[in-house]
Amino acid sequence: MKSDLRNSRMPSVFRVKTRQADHGDIRRPVFLVRNICAERKSRAFFDLGFGMLGLGSIEMTCCSVKRPIILLLLILAGSVLVACDRQEAELPAVAEKRVVKDDLGRAVRLPETVTRAVSLAPSITEMVFAAGAGDRLVGVTSYCDYPAAAKNIQKVGDTQSPNIEAIIAVRPQLILVSTASQLEAFATALEGQSAAVFVVDISKLDDVPDRLRRLGQIFGTGERADLAAIEIEQRIAAVERRPRPERPPRVLLQISEADLFTIGRDSFITELVERAGGASVTAEIPGGYPKLNKETALALDPEVIILSDSSDNRNPNDAMKNSSAVRSGRVYRVNADILSRPGPRLADALEQLATLFRQEPAGN
Amino acid sequence: MKRANYIFLLLIAGLAAAVAVAVSVGSESVSVFAPDEQGRAILFDIRIPRVLLGACVGASLALAGASLQALLRNPLAEPYLLGVSNGAALGTLIAFVLLGDVAGARPVLAFAGAGIATFAVYQMARSKAGMNVERLVLAGVIITTFLSSIIVLLTSLLDAARLRGYTFWLLGDLSQATYNGFYMTLAAAVAGTIVLTSQARALNLMMIGERDAFDHGVEIGRVRMIIFGMASVLVGTSVAASGSVGYVGLIVPHIVRLVVGSDNRLVVPMSAFAGAIFVVLADTVARTAIAPRELPVGAITALIGAPLFIFLLRRS
Amino acid sequence: MLEARNISVRYGPCDVLREVSLSLSEGRMVALLGPNGAGKTTLLKALNGTLPAAEGSVVLDGRPLAELSRREAARRVAVVAQENETKFPVTVVDFVLSGRFAHGGAFGWERAEDVAVAERALAECDLEKYGSRLMNQLSGGERQRVVLARALATEAKILLLDEPTANLDLAHQAMIFRLVRGRCDAEGFAAVVITHDLNLAAEFADELILLHRGGLFAAGTAEEVLSEANIAEVFGVRSLRDANPATGKVRITPIF
Numbered sequence: 001m002k003s004d005l006r007n008s009r010m011p012s013v014f015r016v017k018t019r020q021a022d023h024g025d026i027r028r029p030v031f032l033v034r035n036i037c038a039e040r041k042s043r044a045f046f047d048l049g050f051g052m053l054g055l056g057s058i059e060m061t062c063c064s065v066k067r068p069i070i071l072l073l074l075i076l077a078g079s080v081l082v083a084c085d086r087q088e089a090e091l092p093a094v095a096e097k098r099v100v101k102d103d104l105g106r107a108v109r110l111p112e113t114v115t116r117a118v119s120l121a122p123s124i125t126e127m128v129f130a131a132g133a134g135d136r137l138v139g140v141t142s143y144c145d146y147p148a149a150a151k152n153i154q155k156v157g158d159t160q161s162p163n164i165e166a167i168i169a170v171r172p173q174l175i176l177v178s179t180a181s182q183l184e185a186f187a188t189a190l191e192g193q194s195a196a197v198f199v200v201d202i203s204k205l206d207d208v209p210d211r212l213r214r215l216g217q218i219f220g221t222g223e224r225a226d227l228a229a230i231e232i233e234q235r236i237a238a239v240e241r242r243p244r245p246e247r248p249p250r251v252l253l254q255i256s257e258a259d260l261f262t263i264g265r266d267s268f269i270t271e272l273v274e275r276a277g278g279a280s281v282t283a284e285i286p287g288g289y290p291k292l293n294k295e296t297a298l299a300l301d302p303e304v305i306i307l308s309d310s311s312d313n314r315n316p317n318d319a320m321k322n323s324s325a326v327r328s329g330r331v332y333r334v335n336a337d338i339l340s341r342p343g344p345r346l347a348d349a350l351e352q353l354a355t356l357f358r359q360e361p362a363g364n
Numbered sequence: 365m366k367r368a369n370y371i372f373l374l375l376i377a378g379l380a381a382a383v384a385v386a387v388s389v390g391s392e393s394v395s396v397f398a399p400d401e402q403g404r405a406i407l408f409d410i411r412i413p414r415v416l417l418g419a420c421v422g423a424s425l426a427l428a429g430a431s432l433q434a435l436l437r438n439p440l441a442e443p444y445l446l447g448v449s450n451g452a453a454l455g456t457l458i459a460f461v462l463l464g465d466v467a468g469a470r471p472v473l474a475f476a477g478a479g480i481a482t483f484a485v486y487q488m489a490r491s492k493a494g495m496n497v498e499r500l501v502l503a504g505v506i507i508t509t510f511l512s513s514i515i516v517l518l519t520s521l522l523d524a525a526r527l528r529g530y531t532f533w534l535l536g537d538l539s540q541a542t543y544n545g546f547y548m549t550l551a552a553a554v555a556g557t558i559v560l561t562s563q564a565r566a567l568n569l570m571m572i573g574e575r576d577a578f579d580h581g582v583e584i585g586r587v588r589m590i591i592f593g594m595a596s597v598l599v600g601t602s603v604a605a606s607g608s609v610g611y612v613g614l615i616v617p618h619i620v621r622l623v624v625g626s627d628n629r630l631v632v633p634m635s636a637f638a639g640a641i642f643v644v645l646a647d648t649v650a651r652t653a654i655a656p657r658e659l660p661v662g663a664i665t666a667l668i669g670a671p672l673f674i675f676l677l678r679r680s
Numbered sequence: 681m682l683e684a685r686n687i688s689v690r691y692g693p694c695d696v697l698r699e700v701s702l703s704l705s706e707g708r709m710v711a712l713l714g715p716n717g718a719g720k721t722t723l724l725k726a727l728n729g730t731l732p733a734a735e736g737s738v739v740l741d742g743r744p745l746a747e748l749s750r751r752e753a754a755r756r757v758a759v760v761a762q763e764n765e766t767k768f769p770v771t772v773v774d775f776v777l778s779g780r781f782a783h784g785g786a787f788g789w790e791r792a793e794d795v796a797v798a799e800r801a802l803a804e805c806d807l808e809k810y811g812s813r814l815m816n817q818l819s820g821g822e823r824q825r826v827v828l829a830r831a832l833a834t835e836a837k838i839l840l841l842d843e844p845t846a847n848l849d850l851a852h853q854a855m856i857f858r859l860v861r862g863r864c865d866a867e868g869f870a871a872v873v874i875t876h877d878l879n880l881a882a883e884f885a886d887e888l889i890l891l892h893r894g895g896l897f898a899a900g901t902a903e904e905v906l907s908e909a910n911i912a913e914v915f916g917v918r919s920l921r922d923a924n925p926a927t928g929k930v931r932i933t934p935i936f
Contacts, residue, residue, distance in 0.1 A: 258540050285656055293391035295406045296656035319410055439767055568778050571768050575761060578730055581754025581782035626768040
């Protein structure tokens with residue numbers, strides 16, 4: 001139900017809209033971020049009275065764009081006041097910075113110890129927990145429901161429309177985003193602020209243990225992260241040691257029933273299916289999650305149909321009613337969350353798929 | 365009248381040709397004359413119902429557009445402008461969310477939504493001094509944006525997974541074509557052609573002016589109710605079957621008028637055929653352009669329609 | 681044929697027309713005179729039912745107008761309204777044929793008879809060569825003649841004309857009045873004509889009705905209605921009255 005897949009790379013109208021909204025909404029909040037960070041150096045310059053003046057002026061920003069410099073100053077003052085009141089007690093020590101490369105190859109400056117992080121994708125939340133740093137998360141998306149402890153963390157919007165003000169309010173040092181969430185624009189907008197933006201892009205199965213170790217380094221939980229990574233590597237290896245069918249079954253992974261969305265060349269699930277011993281019939285189709293023409297779906301005649309389980313995906317599409325898979329009863333539902341979140345539970349998905357691919361047709 | 369007959373023949377032949385082309389191409393190549401078992405399944409279960417549905421949806425939307433334009437004396441009027449499409453879309457969304465897969469819920473609520481939207485626009489546009497066109501169009505814009513905001517609100521509040529299909533469908537998409545959808549839209553399109561053509565002569569007068577129409581014996585209120593009611597049925601069934609395919613109701617009657625003039629006795633039925641041809645061809649592009657993936661047909665109609673419309677607008 | 685009995689018409693709270701009566705019988709041509717805003721057009725609209733009478737009634741051939749269907753009324757009463765425009769390209773012949781609506785069936789393709797009537801109407805209005813022209817390409821005067829031709833094409837015996845000569849040159853002004861007069865004399869038509877040309881009214885009309893501020897000010901022959909005193913009171917213009925040497929009819933000359 002609440003998976004990255006559905007909310008991120010899906011070619012839906014939502015996505016386009018969200019992107020635009022991001023650009024549009026970002027300006028004002030960004031000022032606030034800048035101000036909060038500037039505040040540390042210049043706090044002494046502002047007294048309470050000036051701060052209140054500033055608060056009063058915040059409303060004006062909505063109506064007037066003239067005299068931006070004056071307004072900027074006033075907002076600055078206002079935000080300083082807010083920031084002073086709330087932040088005094090537990091400001092993270094302005095520690096020595098270190099530089100880490102993220103998955104877009106950006107050099108990200110991080111404090112030596114990261115104690116406050118925000119995750120903007122359910123898969124990343126799962127990764128951070130698996131890396132033993134779940135207690136550092138101070139903000140997650142409303143889709144982050146696994147592990148159970150994630151549910152109690154402050155929500156800062158959803159993957160497509162994170163609430164930037166809410167993110168700033170939890171004062172993160174680090175914001176983890178996934179490229180899958182189309183958050184590059186957001187990442188750029190927060191670039192150079194007090195909070196570092198780090199992109200975690202998991203595009204294949206082997207990225208999972210690798211990124212676990214990387215998160216371990218970032219959070220200083222290297223040991224636990226390494227254990228988790230090793231466990232996953234062993235599980236992957238175990239699956240690959242299992243006896244395989246002579247010929248990989250031809251698999252169609254259906255994401256939604258009526259609108260026949262499926263997995264394409266660029267989806268990590270395509271690789272997952274292959275590693276599990278199947279051959280995705282849509283492996284050559286360009287894109288991550290293409291909407292497949294029903295004629296082609298029929299002609300592809302899959303031997304196994306995997307349904308990413310959700311309320312709009314209970315049965316195979318009509319076009320497949322005479323396919324080998326349906327005739328032989330090889331239609332299976334797999335929990336959409338483990339399948340579609342590029343996180344530690346991909347190992348579960350891999351094991352399940354491998355088992356399903358080896359199952360004999362029910363009829364025989 | 366001779367020329368009109370030729371054009372009718374040409375349109376019928378054109379529709380037959382468009383359907384033939386559409387049936388013979390697709391993301392899979394299938395021999396139309398000697399299909400194997402799989403080929404038959406592709407042709408009869410998937411391609412043909414989709415082509416036929418496209419034809420009926422095109423006819424319905426063009427009919428609704430042509431008659432509303434004459435009624436409102438505005439060549440730019442469209443089901444969208446009046447909020448009729450959005451009413452139908454909201455009705456379908458409600459059916460989708462509340463009733464799930466209950467058979468027949470979509471078209472009924474789509475019709476109800478279209479009808480309510482039309483009625484609301486009509487009520488808003490009415491005043492003691494009668495109905496004036498500017499007021500009606502303004503009311504349509506208000507209703508359209510109001511309904512859009514409800515749609516956006518509902519789609520943001522509701523479970524994203526269930527609405528994923530809905531958003532694709534909102535753009536106008538024929539991929540979920542079934543024979544039942546085809547029968548439903550066919551019935552609406554045939555009824556629409558007959559009913560609206562029967563009012564075409566009254567529409568000719570309405571198009572010149574409501575006072576003119578009244579003076580010459582047109583029961584304005586009755587004609588208006590017939591046109592609004594029929595347009596609601598046409599838009600409701602089309603939207604329920606294929607979402608909101610845009611520009612058809614605007615472009616098609618416009619082109620027909622360029623060829624045959626403004627006589628609605630020709631414009632209305634010819635728009636039905638021309639609309640069918642337009643959507644069948646547009647959907648053929650939608651199905652094949654990036655095969656085996658596909659595009660929503662609404663994107664294609666807008667892609668062809670918008671520049672063409674600007675061209676026509678500048679020329680006239 | 682057509683009779684208005686003490687009708688009042690209101691827009692909201694104000695009376696636009698107060699207790700006006702008018703009787704139109706076969707062969708009669710009535711001129712409706714009065715300054716702008718006197719209620720002339722309102723009276724005309726009330727006579728064909730466009731505006732309902734708040735009080736009083738309009739009776740057409742012995743039956744209250746309100747009881748007749750629009751189609752029945754349109755077959756008997758034709759209106760030539762002031763300017764109308766359409767954004768759609770309509771040809772002159774299609775426009776005139778639209779006047780045959782009340783005679784047509786449901787799907788309404790014109791019969792040969794309809795076309796013949798339309799062609800005659802076009803010819804009478806000096807428009808034979810205009811058939812295939814588009815309405816929005818015509819001059820104001822030409823368009824006005826087309827509108828008259830359409831009214832004639834309805835074959836209604838009662839014509840209600842709202843300033844039919846407003847945009848016309850001298851020749852066509854006279855042509856239209858002669859045409860209407862001729863129909864009244866020879867074919868039993870009856871007409872109500874709104875005009876600002878007092879002399880044309882005096883020349884052609886059997887009866888003149890002078891409206892002032894929504895009420896009936898004077899009615900009768902040209903000699904009775906067009907007195908210098910009446911004109912001074914209603915129009916606020918001094919004038920000189922004599923007789924047209926050519927026809928002997930009343931002639932009014934304003935004094936500037």
